[in-house]
Amino acid sequence: MRKSKFVMVSMVFLLVILVIPMQAFAAGGDILTNPANGWTRYDDRDNNFFNYSSGTWHQESYTPYYNGTNSNSGSQNATVSFTFTGTAFRILDFTGSNRSSQVQYSLDGNVIQTYNWHTSTYPNYQTVLIEEESLPFGTHTVTLKKLDATGSTALLVIDAVDIKNIPPVESTGRALLEITYVSGLQQEYDLSEAEITAFINAYNAHAVGTGSVLFIVEKNFNKGPFNSRKNYIVFDKIETFEVNEYDPVTQ
Numbered sequence: 503m504r505k506s507k508f509v510m511v512s513m514v515f516l517l518v519i520l521v522i523p524m525q526a527f528a529a530g531g532d533i534l535t536n537p538a539n540g541w542t543r544y545d546d547r548d549n550n551f552f553n554y555s556s557g558t559w560h561q562e563s564y565t566p567y568y569n570g571t572n573s574n575s576g577s578q579n580a581t582v583s584f585t586f587t588g589t590a591f592r593i594l595d596f597t598g599s600n601r602s603s604q605v606q607y608s609l610d611g612n613v614i615q616t617y618n619w620h621t622s623t624y625p626n627y628q629t630v631l632i633e634e635e636s637l638p639f640g641t642h643t644v645t646l647k648k649l650d651a652t653g654s655t656a657l658l659v660i661d662a663v664d665i666k667n668i669p670p671v672e673s674t675g676r677a678l679l680e681i682t683y684v685s686g687l688q689q690e691y692d693l694s695e696a697e698i699t700a701f702i703n704a705y706n707a708h709a710v711g712t713g714s715v716l717f718i719v720e721k722n723f724n725k726g727p728f729n730s731r732k733n734y735i736v737f738d739k740i741e742t743f744e745v746n747e748y749d750p751v752t753q
Contacts, residue, residue, distance in 0.1 A: 531712070532630050534594065534664070541664045544584070546573040552660065556581040557648070566627040568594065568662040578652045582660055583645040588667030590635040591644060595661040596625040602656045604649035607632055610642055614714045616649065620656065628661060633712050636700035638720070639669050677747040684741045691719055691733070698745055708737045
């Protein structure tokens with residue numbers, strides 16, 4: 503059995519960035535003028551992909567945006583959503599003095615986080631603002647909603663979205679994920695190698711401020727009368743976690 507202990511996993515994440523080419527990997531805050539290998543980019547004008555369902559939306563033309571345009575709304579409760587089949591997505595625009603300070607991000611009907619994109623920094627166009635790279639392969643819906651008051655200096659803006667829709671390669675390896683929380687509570691999860699990788703990627707994305715605040719574990723045993731059972735692991739509550747790998751064939 504191979505045993506790995508993680509206390510500051512974000513340090514591992516930073517080291518990985520140094521050796522992997524930018525077009526193969528991107529973190530929140532990175533500028534991506536083209537989608538990375540294996541990803542597909544959807545422009546804001548693609549009405550077959552985006553659903554601008556609430557608020558008054560406008561289109562702005564300016565060369566630095568992807569394909570020279572963005573779609574924006576200053577209306578309170580303006581909403582845009584998109585549905586895709588895959589394992590990952592990236593939302594691109596920039597933070598700036600005319601962006602919303604309260605953008606609510608929901609994934610598959612669950613509110614995940616509210617972002618403040620209203621800053622005084624100079625705009626870096628086509629910047630990754632939200633990314634999820636560890637979703638289970640399947641169909642997902644992402645929704646952004648502007649919560650702050652109506653105004654031209656508090657815009658919700660979509661420039662483009664990148665999607666990764668390649669099914670993950672199945673692995674036979676498994677591991678026990680042992681989590682110790684700041685409260686002293688300990689929990690153990692028996693996960694596949696792919697699920698462990700997804701957990702670590704999600705943990706690292708949260709550490710740099712772009713990922714979700716939690717990780718969802720599907721419990722496929724003892725379902726009883728329920729259609730599904732899920733555990734929600736909140737990253738900020740974790741003190742340390744340990745990964746103990748094993749080969750189920752030889753155990």
